[in-house]
Amino acid sequence: MSRTKTNQLHRLDIRRYSYSELEGAKVVELTLNNYTQKIKVTTTPCNYGKVRHWFVCPYCSGRCAIIYQANSGLACRKCYKLCYASENKTKSDRAIDGAVKLNRRLGFTGDIDCYGKKPKGMHWKTFRKLVAKRNDYSTSFWNGVGLWMGRRFKLN
Numbered sequence: 001m002s003r004t005k006t007n008q009l010h011r012l013d014i015r016r017y018s019y020s021e022l023e024g025a026k027v028v029e030l031t032l033n034n035y036t037q038k039i040k041v042t043t044t045p046c047n048y049g050k051v052r053h054w055f056v057c058p059y060c061s062g063r064c065a066i067i068y069q070a071n072s073g074l075a076c077r078k079c080y081k082l083c084y085a086s087e088n089k090t091k092s093d094r095a096i097d098g099a100v101k102l103n104r105r106l107g108f109t110g111d112i113d114c115y116g117k118k119p120k121g122m123h124w125k126t127f128r129k130l131v132a133k134r135n136d137y138s139t140s141f142w143n144g145v146g147l148w149m150g151r152r153f154k155l156n
């Protein structure tokens, strides 16, 4: 059974920002996959009186350098891993496996929700059918993540 690989999720690395961009910032507004959310920033001391910047995960309040995006919002890797110990595991695994398999058949490369051109020689009808099926898998996967997070963190 395959696990969700973190490179299959939309993510943002805080190290993409320069020191001066983050200096003194308490909150940054992040946009990932057309989803925008304000995320707190914290610091830890490092050499020469400078600080190291971290995102604060809105779910567990832990520090993280990389933040990931799902339907329910942005969260750290740990929170997404926890999701896999949930009862949605089997369903989510099946969904992501299905989406990945269809993406391969369609020649789509990237995240599970990515799009690409219709492969040469494939009928439009087939193409549309496969894309619709892929979208069903993808929705089912993200719903699983969202539902679980909502329960775990009492958002609903």
Ligand SMILES: [Zn+2]
Pocket: 057, 058, 059, 060, 061, 062, 075, 076, 077, 078, 079
């Ligand atoms: Zn977290």
